[in-house]
Each structure stands twice: as C-alpha cells, then as structure tokens.
Amino acid sequence: MTKNILVVGEFNQDGLSETTAELLTGASSLSSGGSVSIVLLGAGSQEKAQSSFSYGATKAYTIDNESFSEFLPDKWAIAVNDIYEKEKPDLILLEQSTVGRDLGPRLAFKLNSAVAMDCVSIESDDAGFKATRPCFGGNARATYSYSASPAVATVRAKSFEAKTQGNENGEVVQIDLAADSKVSVINREEVATEGLKLTDAPIVLCGGRGLGGPEGFDMIQELANVIGTDKAAIGSSRAACDLGWYPVANQVGLTGKVVNPDLYVGIAVSGASQHMAGCSGSKSIIAINKDPEANMFKSARWGIVGDYKEVVPALIEAIKSS
Amino acid sequence: MHFVICAKQIPDPDTPPSAFKIDETKNEVVPAPGISPVLSQFDGIAAEAALRIKEKVGDVKITVISLGKESAQAAIKQVLAMGADEGLLLEDDAFENGDHYTTALVLSEAIKKLGDVDAVFCGRQAADWDMGQVGLGIAQLLEMPCAIIGKDVDISDGKMTVQRVLLDGFETVEMPLPAVVTVSNELGEPRYPKLQQIMQAAKKTVNKWSLADFENLEATQVGEQGRKLKLEKLFIPASDSEVEIIEGESAQEQASALVSRLKDAKIL
Known part of the structure; x- marks a missing residue:
C-alpha cells in the first residue's frame, strides 16, 4: 500500500x-x-x-x-x-x-x-x-x-x-503565509564549540562524577590532545555538568546530546541508563572505572578497572610512544 | 496568582538495570521488589521553579495535580511538603492505561475547571516514558503559549520569562500569561522538605476528581479507550557486548595493552 x-x-x-x-x-x-x-x-x-x-x-x-x-x-x-x-x-x-x-x-x-x-x-x-x-x-x-x-x-x-x-x-x-507567535525571543546565544563538534567526532572521551572535580577534565583534555583534536572531542555526564565541572552543551545522555562515534571512552562514568541512552550507538566503548560493578562495563568492548588518575596518564604516555 | 504543577509518580529511575524487568506478555514494567515509586525528578524541579517565584512575588496559590492511582498521593504530598498549597488527584478506572494525549487532555480539562490558572509548570519529560510532550499538549489544548526545557523561569508584569537550554546554546523567551513551561535539571536541585513541612503537608487538602467531575469528557476519550498510540511491544534490547577487562601488573601495562587493541582494530 x-x-x-x-x-x-x-x-x-x-x-x-x-x-x-x-x-x-x-x-x-x-x-x-x-x-x-x-x-x-x-x-x-x-x-x-x-x-x-x-x-x-x-x-x-x-x-x-x-x-x-x-x-x-x-x-x-x-x-x-x-x-x-x-x-x-x-x-x-x-x-x-x-x-x-x-x-x-x-x-x-x-x-x-x-x-x-x-x-x-x-x-x-x-x-x-x-x-x-x-x-x-x-x-x-x-x-x-x-x-x-x-x-x-x-x-x-x-x-x-x-x-x-x-x-x-x-x-x-x-507558499505565502503570514503567522504570528505568542512568544518573543529576547536573546539567543550559541555556545561556540571550538573545533570538532561532539556529535561529529569519531572519538568521544567522556568524564563523569567519579572524576571527583573539574580538574579531571584537564587530564581528559590532555588525552584528547595526544589523540588529536581533529579526532577526539570531550563529553560530560549529566552529573558532572550539574556539578558545574563542564559546560552543559557537552552533556551526553538522554537529556543532552546523543553521540554515535567509532570509539567512546567513559572515564569515571558509572553508566546510568539515562547516560547510556546518549552513547549506546557507539561502535566501540571503553570503560575506565575503579568500580568493577559500574554499569558502563556491561556495554563496553574493553574495560580497565582502575583509578583514572593512574590510567589516563598511562594512556597518554602509551599513545605518545606508539 | 494561581500556579499549577503537574506531577507524576513513576518507577524509581535509579533502579539498577539488573533489577529492571519487563513482563512482555503484559507489556508492563515489573516493579522492582523493595523499591518504591517516586515523584518524577523533572516534576520536582518544576515545583522548585514555581516555589522560587512564589517566594519572590508573594501572593501565589500553588496547586499540584497528578493523574494516577491512589498511590500517586505520595507524589502530591511530596510537592505539598516542598511548599505547594493544595493537591488534586485525578483518579478513575477510566483514566488508566492512557497515552500522552489522554493524559494531556485530562490535565488540561482539570486546569480549565480550576478556572483562574496563570501558569502551568511541568517537568521536561517524565523519567519513565521520556516522551516530553504532555506540557506542550496541555498548552496546545488550552491555546496557551509554551516554552520547553527551561533552566530559569521568572514571572512579572503579566509575563513569563524563560531561559531555555538548546542543544547548542541558550535562549531567553518571553510570553504573556497564562502560559506553560517545562523545566529541566539545569535549573538546580529541588528543595528537600524539612520534617515540619512534611507534617504540615499531611494536613493540606487533596481534592479528588473522577471522570464524573468533567462535563466535557467522555469515557471513550480518556484512558485506554482514548489512546491514539497503541503500545505493541515493550522489551529490553538485547546486548551483544562481551567486555574484555584488560588486566596488567600496572596502569602502564594496561594502557599499552589497550592501545595495541585499538591499533589492531584500526581505531587509533
């Protein structure tokens, strides 16, 4: 039909x-x-x-x-x-x-x-x-x-x-049509995304509440730099955004952005289902978390159980020397 | 002024995924044992938005409405404990198993019947079905202007101003009252009621309306009979992922092993 x-x-x-x-x-x-x-x-x-x-x-x-x-x-x-x-x-x-x-x-x-x-x-x-x-x-x-x-x-x-x-x-x-709106826009500001857009990036590095503070994102930024900022973009879980550690525009999840990269790396992200709703379409997922029970491991292809403060610097060195 | 907060009781979204079960013969979620249903998180934030305005402008009555079973009283009481003045439970067997259209229809008729409502506050979406359409539906049915996904809401001089979260930025809009707003988590955490407020809430009035209280509504328009979306199947998607935990003596060893996996897979 x-x-x-x-x-x-x-x-x-x-x-x-x-x-x-x-x-x-x-x-x-x-x-x-x-x-x-x-x-x-x-x-x-x-x-x-x-x-x-x-x-x-x-x-x-x-x-x-x-x-x-x-x-x-x-x-x-x-x-x-x-x-x-x-x-x-x-x-x-x-x-x-x-x-x-x-x-x-x-x-x-x-x-x-x-x-x-x-x-x-x-x-x-x-x-x-x-x-x-x-x-x-x-x-x-x-x-x-x-x-x-x-x-x-x-x-x-x-x-x-x-x-x-x-x-x-x-x-x-x-079509010729005139219509009115009851709503007036007073101000609209685009959050300028420098360089690669989160939704276009082949690699997304995402930080969560387990980082313990905004400085965790500095470490993730270093990792993005060695991978190449033309390839890797940084996302954040809702918890980390709500705590003010990273801009809301980079939030991944049900109420933020949905990303489908080749590789998604969840760093100290527990992987609550509302977060996974924003990244489960990724081709491969890596989970880095010190809690072996973290939900993100269930969707991951590779996992490292450990403290990100040790694992991420080690990854930076390993990529540099590879 | 008179504000309405729409509140829904849902299965606790923080239920661990391992305890989340579906009865596929009934297309229903099986309540996890020992985990009580909760007020949908975004509805608590909508209440917070309304209460902040009440604190600022003073003379405001806040009615919290829930469409649901008798157990939804708990969600109503929670918003009353936060500081709302009166509750309204819309409860009838005929209202059961509706969809988003029937929910918005009954809520909009209730708001119409209250008569003098200046502003309606909803969560951006219920944290169970995650549709995000009931607030917009109420606005459309009542022909009120509506702004969705607000992070900041203010009312003055007969106008509502909403700062909205867009996917790539923010926008501030203004609209005349009466108006509908849906509120997102960026507004901030909802207040936690004190013991004294919880005790006061127990004494506040909760009215109950059933289908018979609505002259404009027929049983065929609401609940299961009124559904325009039919739920054919509810299921848990199959997961084919089998995680490989990278072991090693040190973080350096684990990192090198992971990088070589990524090289082999041509990802790096």
Missing part, C-alpha cells in the same frame, strides 16, 4: 542537515511508491529544496521568507499545519532536534493525532506505521502503532542511512 509522507526539513547555509537527508531516504522507502514531500521554512529554503530531490523528495513546500528564518515553534506549527492540509500525508517525520522536540507534539495535538518522540526505527506495513523508541532511561524499548492519522514521529539522527536516489528533479511550491 502506498503512503504519503511529509518531512519537516532543517537546513543551514551549507545545505540540508544530514538528518533531514536521512529522513528523506527513510521516507522514500517507507512510502512504497507514494509521495514524499518536504517542508522547508525560512530565507534560502527554495535554493536548498533542490538537494532534497536527490534524497527522494518529489515535492518541496517552501516559505522562502525572512520572517520564518527564526524558529518559533507555534508559528512554524501553523505553517506545517497549512501544508498538511494541502498534502494530507499519512506520516509526518521530524528530526529529534531543538526544532522537532518542540514542534512534533504541537503538530500532533493540533492535528488531533499522536506523536512518538525520539524514534530509532520506523516501519511501515498495510496496517500503518510502527515506531520504536527507547524509554525508561534507555533500559527498555517500546514499539507503538497509531490509531489516529496522521502519524507523527521525531527521529533520532543516524536512524536511517542517507542515500541519493539518482533523481534531481521535483516540484517546488512556494
């Missing part, structure tokens, strides 16, 4: 976001030949729409207008709702991002339907869609079906693989 799917896309000056490309690729396989459309809001959206066609979109709705460049969730919900009425998709997909986690529930409630948040897989069959997502702090997974339409889902990065589909053409529909 064919299905029509609408993707709420995100982009910056470099182009469509990677996750949006993944959602389009995923949508084109879920649609079984139905339509895949994308909505892009804000100045520059018409130009960015072109690349959506190579990932499987057949139609792009744009509001190429400065007044939609700033993300205001209630205003964007009005716009996406308008496009929903034109397209009547069976499924609306959003990124699990600052945009998606605010917009997804608003849309679902506006459309008198349901949303599954932070999904890691979406399936489609004749009965409809099934969405699977982590819950109970990452201890469990739940698979849901929808008894209302449209199905709405926010999807975690890297849940689908982005692939170009050998098609370059599609229809761009420019």
Whole structure:
C-alpha cells in the first residue's frame, strides 16, 4: 500500500542537515511508491529544496521568507499545519532536534493525532506505521502503532542511512503565509564549540562524577590532545555538568546530546541508563572505572578497572610512544 | 496568582538495570521488589521553579495535580511538603492505561475547571516514558503559549520569562500569561522538605476528581479507550557486548595493552 509522507526539513547555509537527508531516504522507502514531500521554512529554503530531490523528495513546500528564518515553534506549527492540509500525508517525520522536540507534539495535538518522540526505527506495513523508541532511561524499548492519522514521529539522527536516489528533479511550491507567535525571543546565544563538534567526532572521551572535580577534565583534555583534536572531542555526564565541572552543551545522555562515534571512552562514568541512552550507538566503548560493578562495563568492548588518575596518564604516555 | 504543577509518580529511575524487568506478555514494567515509586525528578524541579517565584512575588496559590492511582498521593504530598498549597488527584478506572494525549487532555480539562490558572509548570519529560510532550499538549489544548526545557523561569508584569537550554546554546523567551513551561535539571536541585513541612503537608487538602467531575469528557476519550498510540511491544534490547577487562601488573601495562587493541582494530 502506498503512503504519503511529509518531512519537516532543517537546513543551514551549507545545505540540508544530514538528518533531514536521512529522513528523506527513510521516507522514500517507507512510502512504497507514494509521495514524499518536504517542508522547508525560512530565507534560502527554495535554493536548498533542490538537494532534497536527490534524497527522494518529489515535492518541496517552501516559505522562502525572512520572517520564518527564526524558529518559533507555534508559528512554524501553523505553517506545517497549512501544508498538511494541502498534502494530507499519512506520516509526518521530524528530526529529534531543538526544532522537532518542540514542534512534533504541537503538530500532533493540533492535528488531533499522536506523536512518538525520539524514534530509532520506523516501519511501515498495510496496517500503518510502527515506531520504536527507547524509554525508561534507555533500559527498555517500546514499539507503538497509531490509531489516529496522521502519524507523527521525531527521529533520532543516524536512524536511517542517507542515500541519493539518482533523481534531481521535483516540484517546488512556494507558499505565502503570514503567522504570528505568542512568544518573543529576547536573546539567543550559541555556545561556540571550538573545533570538532561532539556529535561529529569519531572519538568521544567522556568524564563523569567519579572524576571527583573539574580538574579531571584537564587530564581528559590532555588525552584528547595526544589523540588529536581533529579526532577526539570531550563529553560530560549529566552529573558532572550539574556539578558545574563542564559546560552543559557537552552533556551526553538522554537529556543532552546523543553521540554515535567509532570509539567512546567513559572515564569515571558509572553508566546510568539515562547516560547510556546518549552513547549506546557507539561502535566501540571503553570503560575506565575503579568500580568493577559500574554499569558502563556491561556495554563496553574493553574495560580497565582502575583509578583514572593512574590510567589516563598511562594512556597518554602509551599513545605518545606508539 | 494561581500556579499549577503537574506531577507524576513513576518507577524509581535509579533502579539498577539488573533489577529492571519487563513482563512482555503484559507489556508492563515489573516493579522492582523493595523499591518504591517516586515523584518524577523533572516534576520536582518544576515545583522548585514555581516555589522560587512564589517566594519572590508573594501572593501565589500553588496547586499540584497528578493523574494516577491512589498511590500517586505520595507524589502530591511530596510537592505539598516542598511548599505547594493544595493537591488534586485525578483518579478513575477510566483514566488508566492512557497515552500522552489522554493524559494531556485530562490535565488540561482539570486546569480549565480550576478556572483562574496563570501558569502551568511541568517537568521536561517524565523519567519513565521520556516522551516530553504532555506540557506542550496541555498548552496546545488550552491555546496557551509554551516554552520547553527551561533552566530559569521568572514571572512579572503579566509575563513569563524563560531561559531555555538548546542543544547548542541558550535562549531567553518571553510570553504573556497564562502560559506553560517545562523545566529541566539545569535549573538546580529541588528543595528537600524539612520534617515540619512534611507534617504540615499531611494536613493540606487533596481534592479528588473522577471522570464524573468533567462535563466535557467522555469515557471513550480518556484512558485506554482514548489512546491514539497503541503500545505493541515493550522489551529490553538485547546486548551483544562481551567486555574484555584488560588486566596488567600496572596502569602502564594496561594502557599499552589497550592501545595495541585499538591499533589492531584500526581505531587509533
């Protein structure tokens, strides 16, 4: 059975976001030949729409207008709702991002339907869609079906693989729409991430409460330096962020960032399930902890039971001399 | 002013993963023996946000609402001990086994029925299902503005100001009352009630409303009957990881062994 799917896309000056490309690729396989459309809001959206066609979109709705460049969730919900009425998709997909986690529930409630948040897989069959997502702090997974339409889902990065589909053409529909927000943004500050972004780094070194103080992160920084700051980035557990030892923007876990690096090194991180929810997609995990019972060992490929104050300097030396 | 705090009682999220069990025939979490359910952590922080404003501006009544079974009284009492004034338990067999939509629907109807609510405080997500949509749902159903994931909340001159945590920064927004805010752990630890406050809380009023108290609600709209998301399967994901503990006489030996494993795996 064919299905029509609408993707709420995100982009910056470099182009469509990677996750949006993944959602389009995923949508084109879920649609079984139905339509895949994308909505892009804000100045520059018409130009960015072109690349959506190579990932499987057949139609792009744009509001190429400065007044939609700033993300205001209630205003964007009005716009996406308008496009929903034109397209009547069976499924609306959003990124699990600052945009998606605010917009997804608003849309679902506006459309008198349901949303599954932070999904890691979406399936489609004749009965409809099934969405699977982590819950109970990452201890469990739940698979849901929808008894209302449209199905709405926010999807975690890297849940689908982005692939170009050998098609370059599609229809761009420019919408004229004015909407207001009840919320005004007084100030927005981006925390400048120097160099490599946590979510892009092939190696993530993460410190936890067991460091005993902020100076533990200095040692982790040294380790990052010898590995190469083009490869290794530093994360922090929620406990360490809450204690003020490391910036909140580097928090890994359910309520922070989700990372999927080639290598994740948990240094004095106990590995509570809400933390593992942010790193369990890593290809390999190393646990360094003096407590042999620490939960992180259960997900690790390699472990060293010992005091990080001895192990990390030894690792720095071992890498230098290798 | 009148504030509402939405509070949920959940299985203790600090239950060790080894004690976390699921009954896959019922798609339910099996309560870990000896571990009592708790107030969802983010809801305690939402209460903290509301109480800080009450301390600053004075004349505020705070009602804590919970949708749940009789046992959810414990979550309500905890927020009352922190300093809320009155409790409201929404309890009915018809409300059981609902989803996020039905929860937001019943809570929003209760807030409407209270009549004079200026601000609604919710946790950013319940620490069991981790959806993060009930606060937004209440706002949408009541047509109130909403800001999510706040780390600092203030109210003055009929406006709510929220400093929000974004994935890559912060943002400060302002919205007219009545408004809904969801609160995150960056706000700080919730206050710990003193013994005297716990004793006072025991004397505070907790009202109970059932389905019959809501003129606008039918049994078919709430609980299991009203669900729009059907839970097909709840399971513990299989773990295929078998950890290799790197042994050695010294940290140096362990470190060299680990580095050579990483070289062999072409990770370093």
